[in-house]
Amino acid sequence: MSTSLADHLRSLPDDSLAALLQLRPDLVVPVPADITALAIRAQSRVSVSRALDELDQFTLQIMDAARLTRDPADGTTSVDGVLAMATAGQHPPAPTFVRAAVDRLRDRLLLYGPDHELQLIGGIDEVSPYPAGLGRPAAELDPRTAALCADPAKLRRTLLTAPPSARAILDRLAAGPPVGSVPPGALQAPAAGADDGLPPDEVNGGAPTGSPVRWLVDHKLLVQVSGGKGGGTGVVELPREVGLLLRRDTGPLGPLRTSPPPVAAPGREPKAADSAGAGQTMEVVRHTEALLEQLAAEPAPVLRSGGIGVRDLRRLARSTGLDESTAALLLEVAYATGLAGEVELPGAAARYGADQQVLPTGGYELWRAGSLAQRWEQLARAWLTMTRQAGLIGQRDDRDRPITVLSAEAERAGAPAARRAVLGVLAELEPATAPTADEVQALLEWRAPRRSRGREAAHREVLAEAATLGVTGLGALTSYGRLLLAEATATEDRDTDDPLGLRAEDAGAGTAVRALDALLPAPVDHFLVQADLTVVVPGPPEPTLAAELEVVAEPESAGGASVHRVTAGSVRRALDAGHSADDLHTLFRRRSRTPVPQGLTYLIDDVARKHGGLRGGSAGAYLRSDDEALLAEVLADRRVAELALRRLAPTVLVTAYQAGRMLGVLRDAGYAPVAEDATGSAMLTRPKARRAPARVSVAARAVDPLASPRLPLPRLLGVVEQIRRGEAAARAARRAPAAVRGATPTGPVPAHSHSDALAVLQQAVRDKALVWVGYVDAHGATASRLVRPVSLGAGYLRAEDERTEMLHTFALHRITAAVLEK
Template sequence: MATTFADQLRSLPDEALGALIQLRPDLVVPVPADISALAVRAQSRNSVARCLDGLDEFTLLVLDAARLSRAADTALTSVDAILALTEGVPGEDTRVAIDRLRVRFLLHGPPEALQIVGAVDEVTSPYPAGLGRPADYLDAQAAALCADRAKLRRTVLAAPPGARAVLDRLAAGPPIGALNRDSVAEPVKWLVEQHVLVPVSEAGRAPRPDGDLVELPREVGMLLRRDTGPLGVLRPVAPVPDGPSRDPQAADSAGAGQTMEAVRATEAILEALAVEPAALLRTGGLGVRDLKRLARAAGIDEAGAALLIETAYAAGLLGESEAAPARATTPAQDVFLPTGAYDLWRATGVAHRWAALARSWLTMTRQPGLVGRRDERDRPVNALAPDAERAGAPQARREALGTLADLEPGAAPTVDDLLGLLSWQSPRRARGREAAHRDAYSGAALLGVTGLGALTSYARLLLADGETDGGDPLGVHPEDAHADAVRALDRLLPAPVDHVLVQADLTVVVPGPPEPELAAELDVLAEPESAGGASVFRVTPASMRRALDVGYQAADLHELFRRRSRTPVPQTLTYLIDDAARRHGGLRSGSAGSYLRSDDEALLAEVAGDKRLTTLDLRRIAPTVLVSPRPVARLLGALREAGYAPVAEDAGGATVLTRPKARRAPTRSARAPETTGPVLIGPRLAGVVEQLRRGDIATRAARRAPVTVRAAHGHAVPGLTAVQQHTQAMAVLQQAVRDKARVWVGYVDSHGATLSRLVRPVSLSAGYLRAEDERGESLHTFALHRITAAVTEE
């Protein structure tokens, strides 16, 4: 009969041992040397606490029942004793919870003598189910009162209303209350005098006469819980959230629309940073003014802008870069700019762009909901600041979305109902994470992970693809891990369009998401006015000059609008293009500092006399040439602000066409997804179990090996034992081959570890010993120079 924890683990079949490893994967990270090491790890504080974190409310209360029902002398309990404390619920539910604890080895032993792993008491509350310690442990007079059940009931019934309110509060748990001797309340004083409450010095310490706390004895608490049961209200099944049910297709459509909005707003924020980079604060992060500016540029609130900025940074689309100082004496300052990866991201489809953002949001260790709040030093938390870092944020998002994923498709419960369900599913883990879970739900709504409050179908695929593929024993994904989610979202989004609708008022309507090539053309040709399912742009004289500056000719612009527009090109647009092209290039500039020349002498005279250009210090050096000491760029900028349309030329007089260079921060990779370790299923799980079995056999074999073999390995042995010579070992092996006898062989493996094995030699030749291992039914080969000893089995 198994007598130790390790023996019970050792006696498990491979399927049960594998189930334990699956339920508690931290036990094999790294893989222990043998079952004894596994047993030690399974009883450690960290492993037990991690296991308890994944248990639901009812299972934890059943574990509390096991703690409450332990016998004082043996510290053992039984299934019947636990059932007696949970009589208010079906016995089958309680037995299922007990089995759940036993398969995790938090409870072990036979049903009539269950033992609780010692670390459970160390990592849980000292008051199981919110009940105090027994009266005989706290105070002799309280114990005498509790021993007389009738007197105890009369005392409780005679309690004044204020005292009864105190009792009801302490009976609900925890059973500890504050006691101040200088200003003790009359109800508490009455209860202490009647020995219903016991003064204690500190929770978990022995009582003292001048204690500063009071504790409600366990027997009194159980009496007060006569209506709800000793453990309080028991909920063996999860609460069902009460909320509306949406049509899954409607939820998908609403979520798809929100994904387009999230992608558009992210792009608008990054474009605004490309035009005007935001300075990196000395304490880290983005300033409040810059956040407000970016929120206005994207047309969303500041909380949404903070979320998208944090997500873009986690996806590697946003980074820091050193800005050139305005003056030589000014130190350089870091600024936030889009990275090179942003250009690649922008060239992909909307579904791929959304998947990159959603994947980074799920795995980033940032909590955007903290932005704008105050830290412990009463300072505001800025976007991208170190104060918003939270290591548990990815797990909180997975938990929150996993709760929605477990519901029926289309279920849209309120956030409070979801938080209540999370609190039942894992109360230890949910405690203190309410803010993180609320941020997860609000972020999911903003990014389009949820639609109309329900989890979308493509988001379910995204969450499912985040798990390791169970069909591959190596856990390798040959394709894009989120291709299914991208394809599902693509089917919901409107198809990208390659055409526009040009209106008579020079507005350009794009009836859908534009193709990347069309979007790049519109960035040059028109100014954006509104975004959404149908984007609206406007053609202006400034946008036409910009198009001509980057290399378009008038004929190119006429052809482009004729090819892209599904409506006739209005005559006003044709005139605008021709007028801009006619004026474009009428002035040419060079460096002298810089010069300005034109064949139109009247135009040069107009420029020279323009008072808006006096800062350029223009000076006529020929009827058709003006010069300025200012740089060419400043000369061109001032002329364009004044309404002229100059172009630059090189030393040979050829036109220099320039496109504004987009500034980018150094490309940075997105944060690697947070992993919880390999998923142990299939061949991988079987390999771990086999490794544990082999290590256990090797360890026990080493302990049972003869003294000579252990001495050859340098192990401490009783008495004086001579180490066997190599020739003697070879003689023993040769005789064993002839007699077909079993021998103990000590050897050093390829890793330098000393091992021993009981084998039956088959042959001894060519520098190798070949022998059968009857336990493993396998044939082993030993290099003779690695054999340290050989002893015939006694």
């Protein structure tokens, strides 16, 4: 006699039950009320699907062997039956591998029971309807096909007579899945008076051709399961017996691989891979800083539909020398890191009708003050955890509109899991192994075939983005990239175990940062001034040196050694920011490892001598100077004629324009005016940079929004104890009405299995009958309600409460009981 799943769970010791909850953490969200509720939830479609997603290809094939060897009478199988089917192929695996796979299935409660009476939990057939890619038995599809399959010799003869085109279709369906759609007309019967067979093809040696699908249906090798009437699209299915016959060489389960496929790509030198990746990290930090500086100089308006427009992306890419895809990726990563954000426009709407702009945030200044390794680590962590798929930018959405940077259409909840899966594959290989994209995809398909199916393009994008960000070098995962992945996983586990962050102060600089610091050139605090007034920085500059160069010189080239140039405009900018000529002389003497050229000293003194010779204020605006000849020169200068200057006194000129515009026109004409306040004091200020409100990096949130929290074993033992107490209370409640005379149950009796509850609900839907539904609410409390079921599907029950005339929706995994109203 088979044991129910709830009884099996009751028989498990607390340690085994806690280990199960650790492997399937979704079973305790929320904590089930008792063992019965836990059993129902473990068989729900969503929970079973998550458990299957974690399994490798070989383990899934062994589970299919258990499904195919089930006894039709009681639904049980045995380890010996599974072994017999798994070893029936051309290259049978060792029995130890099969038994290990069975143990993995038992650990996740997908199989349970003794070796001679194994049972599969409910919900597997619903999640995966075709075991091992084989169709349903012929007896369930068509009686005539069943009669053909009952005669093995006749079935083989029919297969041998199939034309090549029809045999190709059979081979494709035999590999799985066993169903396929056919175009309109392919299943139409021949016209009256026509030959029932297909017309012969002389090129093919007389073999019949034409509509191979119709030939297969007519000869009972395929079964039409739906459609095909009136010339519409039809669906055909390959019977299980035909599929097994076609797999006679490879075995009923197909080719079995007990280990991941090997990587044939040659390995890299670890030091070369790390050096290539480290060089790319420097470029990523530099390009990200350049993009944010461009946003600070000319903010990008936010479209009404969300995101940054295509023209603004092109402008940013062109100004930084990047291609649009790389610029889009870095903008997405900078936004996820919290370095960029939106700010509301105070006045009228900007172009494109936008009322918001994207600017660097206040956190950008703190980010710039960090070391190269720290800045890269923040970017890489945000990329690893952000729920954005940058590869979608530039493509079209469902409404045929382009997907733009920072728009909602690029949001993908599964993006962190895809990055973690690809980097996890690279981390499991030997260090400096550089597999090709096809080899990575093959490894992913073996490790988690259900999860990787349909995500091939996303996985290739992850490899390209990892190379762009410097996580990989020469196609191999770098040593610091490996440490970053390990730290991200450890951080996720620590945040789950320490939700209040009480141990956060113990964490110092990450090992990935230290490893990358050892690979990068040491920051320099000096430069080399050459005779042509170029300043060469022989390495990454320290933050203070970079800030000084930003004020006093113009950048010309970047890289391992950056080049800047001192010009009259850059010196004037430094003087406008409040530096004096002596300050600039001291700066160059202190920072330069070469003698300061005499031309640079003359340039600084010449610009400083002219600087402040003119003073401007607001009249509109006035211009005054103690040098009457200089004012006369300005008044006669045609380049400033647009200001319409007028002489009020020998030392004062006035214009109707505001002081800011007047100073800009004079500076464009080559003068060096300085603004002054009402007391006549010079106003020397650096322009104030606009910043968006500070934002928190996505790296501070959960790594994978789709993953359930993984609790440590001590906490899970506490959860098991709580479930045991709920089970004892439920047992006492069931016994209490029988002990008290005249007492009648006030709620439904829990179903003994998930299939029993579903059977009651399905019967109620067909009969439109009232049913008592017991369920666990979001707070973990049990409740019951008398409803009339309307529909059952997609993991939910929809039912109407006749008393309130309201429609309610119940998740099937939360339903603990279902009893028809008497």
